[in-house]
Amino acid sequence: MSIGAGWLLAWPLLPGLTRWELALVGAVLAPTDEALGKTDMSSPRVPALVRHGLNVESGLNDGMVLPFFVFFLAAIVQEGEQGVFWRxxxxxxxxxxxxxxxGGQLLRSAQARGWVSCERAQLFVPTVAAAAYAVGGNGFIAAWIGGFAFGFTLRRFPAAEPQEDLDPLHLQDVPDRTAPFTEHLGELLASLSLLIFGAVLLGPTLENLSWGIVGYAVLSLTVVRMLPVAVALAGSGLGLPTVVYIEWFGPRGLASVALGPLLLEEEHVQRVELLARVVAVTVGLSVLLHLRRLALADRYGSWLEKTTATGRKLREGTPVPESTRVLAGNESHESGRGLEN
Known part of the structure; x- marks a missing residue:
């Protein structure tokens, strides 16, 4: 629904683009980026149902949009060469x-034989991601699917003995501590990518703005995000403040920045400069608008606490008690994104 809404709204605001180029705009700007919403993933005032739901969405939607992106791109490249899409x-x-x-089997076998320590095993994870990216076809899709297969293999064939230093809070989510290095590396690279984006790409883009581009960026961060979320959550039993809170969590960031350069490599996309400007303005505006998310999380948490204090039962659950907030605040929120980063 987000891709479709972005596609339709781009039609009147971005004249000169073909229908498939308009579809590419909707696809590139559909995925959200949790890197700009760390407060939602770590704030104990936000119930676990909402935090984990946003985490899952951010971890999955950039990979889910890739088939649409490739399909639209293949439709531009040819309207004959469908081998691009299938390959x-x-x-x-x-x-x-x-x-x-x-990769998962090799790691498990090495751990079972005591050939690799926990610290060394962490270096193996980004190696598997790099191998999946390099095998052929589309590297992004291969690494994304490879992450699922790697994680499934680790969980299907757990280590013989759980590691003693594993935090009990992580025991149900992470089979062993093989991902922290990859998670921190991913966060560092994501931050550097946004820094380079702001320093190199955003500046020249701001010199060639138009009302159509700015208007589309605003609609992309509001209507294109909020309406599909409202429809998707209809009947979920969540309160209106929770739905609004989830709707507003729609930052565009690294996923869009990563997909954008793929367009620059494709010579068949005629108005690639306009597409790049739209993506850059939308991501830049998104970063600006989501700088105050901590205050929003606090206001939402206050509503939740007041409502539950009246005895009303909420589908969202209850806030984390004050005594456990410090511990819960340290909970890892990247268990599904190690390889993807």
Whole structure:
């Protein structure tokens, strides 16, 4: 629904683009980026149902949008050469699964024999991600699918003995501590990517603004995000403040920045400069608008506490007690995104 809404709204605001180029705009700007919403993932005032839901969405939607992105791109490249689509989608998925499964099995076998320590095992995870990216087809799809296969293999064949230093809070989510290094590396690279984006790409873009681009950026961060979320959560039993809070969590960031350069490499996209400007303005505005999310999390948490204090039962759950907030605040929120980063 987000891709479709972005596609339709781009039609009157971005004249000169073909229908498939308009579709690419909707696809590139559909995924959200949790890197700009760390407060939602760590604030104990936000109930776990909401925090984990936003985490899952941010971890999945950039990978889920890739098939649409590749399909729209293939439609531009040819309206005859469909091998581009099938090679990127099917072949990349198969190779990603193979690399993920083999990598997970190798790591488990080495751990079972005592050949690798916990610290050394952490270096193996980004190696598997790099291998999946390099095997062929579309590297993004291969690495994304490879992450699923790798994580499934680790959970399907757990280590013989749980590690003693594993935090009990993580025991249900992470089979062993093989991901922290990859998570921190991913956060560092994400921050550097946004820094380079702001320093190199955003400046020249701001010199060539138009009302159509700015208007689309605003609509992309509001209507394109909020209406699909409202429809998706209809009947969920969540309170209106929770739905509004989730709707507002729609920052565009690293996923859009990563997909944008792929357009620059494709010579068949005629108005690639306009597409790049739209993406840059939307991401830049998103970063600016989401700087105050901590205050929003506090206001939402206050509403939740007051409502539950009246005895009303909420589908969202209850806030974390004050005595456990410090511990819960340290909870890892990146268990599903190690390989993807």
């Amino acid at each position: 990127a989608l099917v072949l990349s998925s198969i190779l990603g699964v193979l690399v993920g499964v083999v």
